[in-house]
Amino acid sequence: MKNLLTILTLFLFSHQLVAQELNSNTFTITKVDSEFKIDKLYNKQTGKKISKKEFDILIENNPNLSLESVYDKYGKIIKYYYDSNSTNNNIKRSGNAQPENGKMFPDFVLKTIDNKKISLNDLKGKLIVLRFELFADNFRFKKNEIVELDTKINETNRKSEIESIIIFTTPKEEILKGFDIKNSNFKLVPNGSGFHNSCHITRYPTTMIIDKNGNLIDSFKIIDDINLIELLNR
Structure with missing residues (x-):
């Protein structure tokens, strides 16, 4: 039963990974991410990959796990970051650096x-x-x-x-x-x-x-x- 609940949680989680924010701090548009793979998941503090076993434990302890998606120049997700220091349970939008005025715009x-x-x-x-x-x-x-x-x-x-x-x-x-x-x-x-x-x-x-x-x-x-x-x- 426990394994079944874990699989169900993973399924729901993988379809609610990325959200968009509109004029406020609340997320109102959800982007389906059926491409989620454990091998793209990293610990933001250590830079090390998070194993499926570690991920299962994280999800079990916090079903609203907060992740950041990192995008390449083609607009595709290349990795996810888990920030163990974050106390925010909302799904974060992006781990990419926000473009700054006067600085080189990220390649696209x-x-x-x-x-x-x-x-x-x-x-x-x-x-x-x-x-x-x-x-x-x-x-x-x-x-x-x-x-x-x-x-x-x-x-x-x-x-x-x-x-x-x-x-x-x-x-x-x-x-x-x-x-x-x-x-x-x-x-x-x-x-x-x-x-x-x-x-x-x-x-x-x-x-x-x-x-x-x-x-x-x-x-x-x-x-x-x-x-x-x-x-x-x-």
Whole structure:
């Protein structure tokens, strides 16, 4: 019976590993992680792997075990950290370092809805407008702000110096259905939850501007604060 309860706990736990935070400290969106594997689990203090036996004991003592997910440049989870010093039972969003203004932006490789790859390394020399949106449907997608950003980009007369990208959490099908802006400058990336989590996005939408050397200039909540000409001339 005890073994059965352990298996059931592991199953439920593996399907509730990663959550997203929206404008508060409460987690409201859960991302299913059916890829969870014990061999990706590490003790944050020692850096050593945690065995299945050790993990079973941790789960038995604390069913709401707190883990941090660590993402690679493709937005995939490469390891989980267990922090034995943490007293917070909420599932943590990411063990990645949050991007800092003035510092090199973490490397990324994105794939657009038309299967084209976008690499940060390949974008050196361009100003990057990186937009984070949850959904692409008409009720929650701030389409008017994308239109306004497109207008700002077009009015610079320096479009070739700007790369504009939207990372959605939703699949390609929803984006194709919801994104109907004609002649937009933005490249669209589906299934980007990993990138949202690794960048610690907690408010939607968020627009990050990365300079021509790959450094984060700032994160903007209000697009009226974005002066592209000024940013291009830095």
